[in-house]
Amino acid sequence: MVAPDLLGKLLTVERDGVRVSGRVVETEAYTRSDPASHSFNGPTARNAAMFGLPGRLYVYLSYGIHCCANVVTGSDGDGQAVLLRAVVPIDGLDVIRSRRRGRPDRELANGPGKLCEALGITLADDGISVADAGSPIRIVDDGTAPPETIVGARVGITRGVDTPWRFAALHALPGRVDD
DNA sequence: AAAGAGATGGTCT
DNA sequence: GACCATCTCTTTT
Numbered sequence: 001m002v003a004p005d006l007l008g009k010l011l012t013v014e015r016d017g018v019r020v021s022g023r024v025v026e027t028e029a030y031t032r033s034d035p036a037s038h039s040f041n042g043p044t045a046r047n048a049a050m051f052g053l054p055g056r057l058y059v060y061l062s063y064g065i066h067c068c069a070n071v072v073t074g075s076d077g078d079g080q081a082v083l084l085r086a087v088v089p090i091d092g093l094d095v096i097r098s099r100r101r102g103r104p105d106r107e108l109a110n111g112p113g114k115l116c117e118a119l120g121i122t123l124a125d126d127g128i129s130v131a132d133a134g135s136p137i138r139i140v141d142d143g144t145a146p147p148e149t150i151v152g153a154r155v156g157i158t159r160g161v162d163t164p165w166r167f168a169a170l171h172a173l174p175g176r177v178d179d
Numbered sequence: 180a181a182a183g184a185g186a187t188g189g190t191c192t
Numbered sequence: 193g194a195c196c197a198t199c200t201c202t203t204t205t
Contacts, residue, residue, distance in 0.1 A: 028197070030197075036197070037197085038197075041191085044190075044191080045190085046189080046190065046191095060189090060190095060197085061188070061189060061190095062196075062197065062198055062199095063186085063187070063188080063189095063196065063197095063198050063199080064186080064187035064188030064189065064196090064198095065186070065187055065188075065198070065199075066198050066199070068197065068198080070197090083197060085197090111198070111199070112197070112198070113198050113199060114198090114199075154197070155197075155198095156196085156197050156198065157196090157197055158195090158196085
């Protein structure tokens, strides 16, 4: 599983009988040999999940305020993951709107922090599987065709800026993916 | 439409 | 003590 493969998949969160979901339209790849990656300096308490089994979630606190969610894509010990940067809401739009009150629909989940708030992903979800059928958070292939994809530079980093590992669904552009 | 700045806290040096 | 894989609000063109 690599970063572009996640585009078009459904990210579902089901808790307390409430189901919300969104289609993944933007991702970024991070690897061990990449100076922009949390795994670049080796395993720590924070990034432990990133060095764990593939198909699990690595969730961290960004700028002291927001959660950002990654899907671990490397083998056990690799330190490789894909940041989920944006989704288009599919299920539970009413719940998502109430969590993101006051924002227009296009800004409900068009960023890594917004995505987590919209879908209810928190630090408590660090390390859980998105592949197991019993998991509250899942990445589902619902048969939707993979979107046409554009590739570009990653966002919000100061090192590794020349590595074009940002992937976005063409149909989600323009201006709906970024801020 | 674009640019700037503050919020806010864990992690690592 | 510096540095962020961000977001939102305010100010300026």
